[in-house]
Amino acid sequence: ILLLGDIVAISLLYEIVHYIRLGTFVDILSIPFFTVLAAVLLTLYVTDVYRVETPVALSRLPLTAAFASLLSILVSAAIIYAFGPLQFESIFGRGVMPVTLILFAVWASWSRYMLSRRFEKIREASRWLYLGSVEKLECLIKDFSLDSSDCVILLDEDENIDALPADYAKCVQGRVSQLTSADLHGITDVIVATDHTFTDIEISTLMKIRASGAGVFDFTAFYEQYQSKVPVVHLKHGWFVQGGGFYLLQNKIGLKIKRIIDIVLSTVFILILSPLLLITGLLVKLDSSGPAIYTQLRVGLNGKCFYIYKIRSMIDDAEKEGVTWAEDDDPRITRVGRFIRKTRLDELPQLLNVLKGDMSFIGPRPERSEFIKKLVNEIPYYDLRHLVLPGITGWAQVMYPYGASIEDAREKLEYDLFYIKDYSLLLDFAILMKTLRIMLWQRGR
DSSP: OHHHHHHHHHHHHHHHHHHHHHSOOOOTTSHHHHHHHHHHHHHHHHTTTTOOSSHHHHHHHHHHHHHHHHHHHHHHHHHHHHTGGGTTHHHHGGGHHHHHHHHHHHHHHHHHHHHHHHHHHHHHHOOEEEEEOHHHHHHHHHHHOOOSTTEEEEEOTTOOGGGSOHHHHTTEEEEGGGGGGSOOTTOOEEEEEOOOOOOHHHHHHHHHHHHTTOEEEEHHHHHHHHHSSOOGGGOOHHHHHHSOOOHHHHOHHHHHHHHHHHHHHHHHHHHHHHHHHHHHHHHHHHHSSSOSEEEEEEEOGGGOEEEEEEEOOBOTTTTTTOOOOOOTTOTTBOHHHHHHHHTTGGGTTHHHHHHHTSOEEESOOOEEHHHHHHHHHHSTTGGGGGGSOOEEEOHHHHHSOOOOSHHHHHHHHHHHHHHHHTOOHHHHHHHHHHHHHHHHTTOOO
16 A cells, blocks of 8 residues: 555656646656656665554654655666666656655655554554464464453463463453353454364354454464464474465476576676675775685585585684674674675675575575584474575565574574465565665664
């Protein structure tokens, strides 16, 4: 809705401003206008004005939208003046686009403010029903910050109510078997996290709730829908057999298309970014002793090991005392290394790995062989991430911060499984855009 609203707003405002300034309307379907429009929308995206997942993000949207709109003026101006010979001036004369984007900043700020108000009202009106165990409910409370002010909780038979936080314990109306006698008026979402076998009357009750417009999810589907990950700790083996998705593993044509895209993009980026690679390597050499490029053994497709290329971001003898995960403010990271890790520049040599076929642009990050054995033993289904080629960037990398523990590895696996299960070219594009946003705002590590 926000994206469509922005496209319509920019187009209408541009036509109005152009008519006022120059007395004519223009073809907004022209290539010059479409090029600038696409650049403006990408600028808005990388500055986070479409991020509405959390109340905090929503509260910042109006100010962020205003800043993004002003930044997009510079982007559009750069395009217009860089490609002037392509007749960009003929439809962007006399400052029409800057004026349009200044007015658009007002629209963008107002629309985000109204959206935040609307979402707040939706949250206040929501009433959810939970059916299942205390353990899974605690996961939902942790990951979704579910409000206890207006909810109905029905626990499995052997669950201990006292194990719940006090606010949620007050919402327990009994056991799952007492579904038909609970207060189910105004339920907006139902989360089914129980192995209870529902009777015909109980199923009829759930169907009536669903018919009223409420969403009914099983525990795993709820995570996939609203967190874009798969809760591996609570998965059952039957989920892999009976669940949908995983089409990429069966689609040979899709895999070939993905490989062709990898070859083309890696070749283009190697040619374009080679000066940046040389400059970065030189800065690394000047900052500390040791090679600018180094290799590490990683585990890839089907568990096959390969050597990954990286620009060195740590001191030369960083692992003289053994292999360990990097940590916050790791003293082994050099001054230049800290910057290139945040901007992900240290990953650029992996374009060669993509060209060779060891990696893809998008996929689960390849882990070091020294860590794999422990992770496989500690985390259920960890081996499944080796069903596809590893990537320079991936869904876990753009959705979760750098991991330096078993728990972090489990969290990232949940995002990796979501990617493998729900792969699409559109998801790949979203990951590339999110990666660009991380690089621009230096949110890596």
